[in-house]
Amino acid sequence: MAAIGLISIDNYDDLIEKKDDKQVSYLNSLITTLISDWASENSVFYKRINSERFLFVAKDSDIDRMKEDKFQFLTRVRQVAEKNDLPLTISMGIAYGQESFEVIGEEAQNNLDVALVRGGDQVVLREAVEDAKPQFFGGNTDGTPKRTRVRSRAMSTALKKIFAENQRIFIMGHRYPDMDALGSAFGVAYMAMMSDKECYIILNPKEITADIERALEELKKYPDLERLVISADEAIDLSNDDSVLVMVDYHKPSMSISQAVYDAFEKIAVIDHHRRGDEFPDKPLLTYIESTASSAAELVAELIQYRAARKSLLPKFISTALLAGIYVDTKNFTVRTTGRTFDIAGYLKNQGADTSLVQYMLSTDLDSYLMISELVSRSKHFKEDIVIAAADEDRVYDSVTVAKAADTLLSINGIHAAFVITKQPGDLIGISARSTGKVNVQTVMEALGGGGHFTNAATQIKGSNIDEVEHRLRNELINHDQ
Known part of the structure; x- marks a missing residue:
């Protein structure tokens, strides 16, 4: 079988800037x-196609x-770059x-796009073939910011055009939304209102954490905004052919507040700051994923x-x-x-x-503080x-408390990575992972079915218990070191 590859110099423009x-x-x-x-070592043919891209052709046995x-080879490039004091990384x-x-060539281009969206160096x-799963290698350095004001302005214009072509705009974040998901949802709703469009924000009242509950209490002071919040069933009833769904702060359909709502829409736009995984909507109208941004709220603002x-x-x-x-997302x-x-x-x-x-909405009550301490x-x-913290099997924790516990562990001197394993609502076992940057917790969580960022990631596992999940995590950490 034939193989086609594309190599990209991740940050070529930054490298040559201010150089003679x-x-x-x-x-x-x-x-x-x-x-x-x-290329010589691996018996592949290569050709430079522009200043920052190379094309190569190989046999599947070479791959x-x-x-x-x-x-x-990714490590070798980084080592040579460090010796020459250059911030050089490549993606394939x-x-x-x-x-x-x-x-095959189109698929190679798609794969390179995914590598770059995920932060490069991988x-x-x-x-x-259809339904084939992608394999990821590398990704051992944090991404280099590639977002430009020109790109942001272009995305704003593209989103405005999508709103102009549709009558109803529905906005949905991930399950158990945090303030980043809620804030960015209201930000997108504001843009829809600027376009004189009907807009709705989908929430599940059964999946509300303490900070979101405080935010919704504050929202009652703004009746015109409060009416935008609807349930999944109401969204399905209101949707029609002139509707578009905007996914904010996530891009994996399985993480949707309502799978039924996601399935009801053909037209979808994505605004997210998490590194892209293999699960992704088919042919979205707009994809704005910037893994080097602090938060979806930053992108939307x-x-x-x-x-x-x-x-x-x-x-x-x-x-x-x-x-x-x-x-929330920058701690x-x-x-x-x-x-x-x-x-x-x-x-x-x-x-x-x-x-x-902001401080009030994000504050921690005494019960939550005691749970974090435990x-x-x-x-x-x-x-x-x-460090790994495994909770009691009989106690259910919300995702915000777990995340704060992981952050607390990471703040301890000498700790470079922390993993907190708890039972979560819906018969799920969750892992919240944090890192100072010396460990790529994203790849560890991806191996367990989750994802996130280089320094901030998580996963949820169904049909298992805490001991089994801890054993899987330990095995994955051992493999990660090899």
């Missing part, structure tokens, strides 16, 4: 030498050999199969910036909810923040966001810098 012609020439020579040596080696999209070269390999008139102010509840979403601006994050936070504050209200007390060292 001589330095750019040296960099291009270094990259070409690395790829040429690798099998690379898989056995776990694509160590590879496809193989019995199909035509056209089909290989995505998939057979060019930036889209609003390009839509809102200069003199108009966001409703106070929406600006506050968006800021709360950023607070009060201590992780995964960029200059853009602070710019957006400043914009929201100028739009009337109430920081004292989980922390049950932690054990897997390694000197990795």
